[in-house]
Structures are given as C-alpha cells and as structure tokens.
Amino acid sequence: MSTLHTVNKSPFERDSLSACIRLASKGHAILLIEDGVFGAMAGTDHSDMVSGAMKDATIYVLGPDLAARGMSEDRVIDGIQVVDYSGFVELTAKHETCQSWL
Amino acid sequence: MPFEANGKTFETDEEGYMVDLGSWEPDCATVMAELEDQPLTDAHWEVLNFLREYYDEYQIAPAVRVLTKAIGKKLGKDKGNSKYLYELFPYGPGKQACKYAGLPKPTGCV
Amino acid sequence: MAIKKFMFVNRKAPYGTVYALESLEVVLIGAAFEQDVSLAFVGDGVYQICKGQSTDGIGMKNFSPTYKALGDYEVTKLYVEKESLEARGLTLDDLMPLVWEDEDDDYAEKPSIRLVSSEELATVFDEQDVVLSF
Known part of the structure; x- marks a missing residue:
C-alpha cells in the first residue's frame, strides 16, 4: 500500500517536511505544495535532507505554486518531479491513501 | 448599486467601487461620473x-499624496497639486477618480 | 504629530498565508500618515520580494509589483537579512530591483534594498520607536 504525503508548510517555518520525511515509509510519494515548495529548492539549508529522502521516497512539487513564488523550476533539486494540477490529481488517484502534513 | 454602460451591467460595492476591476471600460467612467453629475x-x-x-x-490605487506627486512628475508641476486635482474631483481625487477609473478605493483612504 | 520610526518585520512567505499582504497594506497606510517607515525581510519574509512571481496558475492576486510602489510612499529603507537569504540559497540577484526616486537629485533612482547581517539588523531594530512583526 502506498501513501501520497502532501506538505504545504515552508521547511524553514515548521518541521512538517522533516517529520514527513522521517515518518514516511519506503516507496511512498511526497508532494510539496503551497509554501511547501520551498523545500524543493536546491542550495538551501534543507536541500541535503530532501535529497537524502529521495532514496526512499519519490518527491514531487506543484509547478503553479513554484511559479507564484518566483521559484524557478531550473533550481529545483535534481530528481524532484514538477507536476501541474492534473498531475496532482493523478497522484491522488494512484495512491491508496493521502496524508496531509499541515 | 449596479450601473449600466454599453448595454452591460456592472456590479459595485456599497461605496460604488466596481467589484470586477478587469471588466472596466471607458464608458464605465462616463456613466459613473454622470450619476454624480460630474462631466x-x-x-x-x-x-x-x-x-x-x-x-x-x-x-494598487495610489494614496492622494502619492498621486499628486506622480501627476506632477508626469504631467507637470501645474497639475501636481491638490488644488488642481480637487477642482477636477471635488469629492477627493483619490476616492472619486479611482472610482471612475475602476480602481479599488485607495489604501489608507478612510 | 511627531514623526515616529516604524519598522515592519516581514517573516512569512507570500500566498501561503495572508501575513505578507496584510503587512504590505498596513505599511502603505502607515506611510500615508507620513511616518518614518522602514521594512525588514527576515526568514521566509525574503521570499516576498523574490523576482519573477507569477500567480496565474493559483488564482491569487500577484501583489509583488506593489513593493515597487513603496518608493513613491517614501518607504526607501528595505533591510534584507543576509543570513536569511543564504539559508535559502538566494542572493540579491534573486530579489526584485527595488528603487526609489530622489526628488532632490533630479529623480535619480537609488536602491532601496539594504543587505545587512543579523548583527547590523539588530542595531537598526534598536533605533525604532515601534516594531511590528508579521
């Protein structure tokens, strides 16, 4: 059984992302949305933690939320996949359960 | 009160400012001004x-002070003063002009 | 009315919460009352003035252009904490080039953003009459 985790808080402001990474099981998917998209950016204090998490989980980031914040897709950590809203829907459909880390 | 211009109806808030700023067209200004007897x-x-x-x-809709200064720079010092602007818009250049232009009420206007 | 030194401390990213927009509105109102207003961008607050924001995809108003009007409101001191930028992998080049026009210098455009260390920013806080955090 596979779960889709969504994180909508900035990793600099809350520990939602680190808690999610710590507690998500192998093979799960993590989708970064809203202020959570800052966790997808390369070169930040949290980038290493996020890169490390990709051994066990697939990480996605919502493109429209990146664009709104002026965050360039070119600077997203290698291996994180950028999805649009229909990609979000597909991910939700593909996973049996969804867990929101508020 | 909604108003009619160009055969269309435009919604306004309780103070007469347009609700959908994107729908503004020049005729809106003409009609709103006519309703206040302001040619x-x-x-x-x-x-x-x-x-x-x-x-x-x-x-944003600029505050009156900002509007006055900016008009002075763009259209000349003789127009960049509150006397000139208040003569054009006696209800207040911020409030009245912004309303006709389809802008929200200026921030900081009470 | 005596002019007071107001400092608005912006600590939240835009769009995810309403703090950034609320702060900006209060700043504009404060400036309309001709106070000595300065802004600090700290922590996630630095994201508020990042370049290239485009909100078409999320159906929210992009209010980043409004920061460019701050100069017109005589808000010309925007302190950005260096440590906060660095922690986010950002540099000054990632921020909007915010300027103000100096009327006494033939409307010359001067930069509003002042990159400061935490230590320097602490000194600026000490000079304020009122500090408001958003």
Whole structure:
C-alpha cells in the first residue's frame, strides 16, 4: 500500500517536511505544495535532507505554486518531479491513501 | 448599486467601487461620473488614464499624496497639486477618480 | 504629530498565508500618515520580494509589483537579512530591483534594498520607536 504525503508548510517555518520525511515509509510519494515548495529548492539549508529522502521516497512539487513564488523550476533539486494540477490529481488517484502534513 | 454602460451591467460595492476591476471600460467612467453629475473633460481623463496605468504597474490605487506627486512628475508641476486635482474631483481625487477609473478605493483612504 | 520610526518585520512567505499582504497594506497606510517607515525581510519574509512571481496558475492576486510602489510612499529603507537569504540559497540577484526616486537629485533612482547581517539588523531594530512583526 502506498501513501501520497502532501506538505504545504515552508521547511524553514515548521518541521512538517522533516517529520514527513522521517515518518514516511519506503516507496511512498511526497508532494510539496503551497509554501511547501520551498523545500524543493536546491542550495538551501534543507536541500541535503530532501535529497537524502529521495532514496526512499519519490518527491514531487506543484509547478503553479513554484511559479507564484518566483521559484524557478531550473533550481529545483535534481530528481524532484514538477507536476501541474492534473498531475496532482493523478497522484491522488494512484495512491491508496493521502496524508496531509499541515 | 449596479450601473449600466454599453448595454452591460456592472456590479459595485456599497461605496460604488466596481467589484470586477478587469471588466472596466471607458464608458464605465462616463456613466459613473454622470450619476454624480460630474462631466468628464480631457483634464479628468488625463488623471483617470494615469490611474489606470499606475494600477497596471503597481496593483494598487495610489494614496492622494502619492498621486499628486506622480501627476506632477508626469504631467507637470501645474497639475501636481491638490488644488488642481480637487477642482477636477471635488469629492477627493483619490476616492472619486479611482472610482471612475475602476480602481479599488485607495489604501489608507478612510 | 511627531514623526515616529516604524519598522515592519516581514517573516512569512507570500500566498501561503495572508501575513505578507496584510503587512504590505498596513505599511502603505502607515506611510500615508507620513511616518518614518522602514521594512525588514527576515526568514521566509525574503521570499516576498523574490523576482519573477507569477500567480496565474493559483488564482491569487500577484501583489509583488506593489513593493515597487513603496518608493513613491517614501518607504526607501528595505533591510534584507543576509543570513536569511543564504539559508535559502538566494542572493540579491534573486530579489526584485527595488528603487526609489530622489526628488532632490533630479529623480535619480537609488536602491532601496539594504543587505545587512543579523548583527547590523539588530542595531537598526534598536533605533525604532515601534516594531511590528508579521
């Protein structure tokens, strides 16, 4: 059984992302949305933690939320996949359960 | 009170400012001004067009002080003073002109 | 009315919460009352003035252009904490080039953003009459 985790808080402001990474099981998917998209950016204090998490989980980031914040897709950590809203829907459909880390 | 212009109906808030800023067209200004017995001359339009441009660029309706200064820079010192602007828009250049231009009420206007 | 020194401290990213927009509105109102207003961008607050924001995809108003109007409101001191930028992998080049026009200098455009260390920013806080945090 596979779960889709969504994180909508900035990793600099809350520990939602680190808690999610710590507690998500192998093979799960993590989708970064809203202020959570800052966790997808390369070169930040949290980038290493996020890169490390990709051994066990697939990480996605919502493109429209990146664009709104002026965050360039070119600077997203290698291996994180950028999805649009229909990609979000597909991910939700593909996973049996969804867990929101508020 | 909604008003009619060009055969269309435009919604306004309780103070008469347009609800859908994107739907503004020049006839809206003419109609809103007529409803307040305020004929619009070229001098009025100069200010309204300035406000439209300001909103496009900065996404806000400027405060009167800012408007006055900016008009002075753009259209000349003789127009960049509150006397000139209040003569054009006796209800207040911020409130009245912004309303006709389809902008929200200026931030900081009470 | 005596002019007071107001400092608005912006600590939240835009769009995810309403703090950034609320702060900006209060700043504009404060400036309309001709106070000595300065802004600090700290922590996630630095994201508020990042370049290239485009909100078409999320159906929210992009209010980043409004920061460019701050100069017109005589808000010309925007302190950005260096440490906060660095922690986010950002540099000054990632921020909007915010300027103000100096009327006494033939409307010359001067930069509003002042990159400061935490230590320097602490000194600026000490000079304020009122500090408001958003």
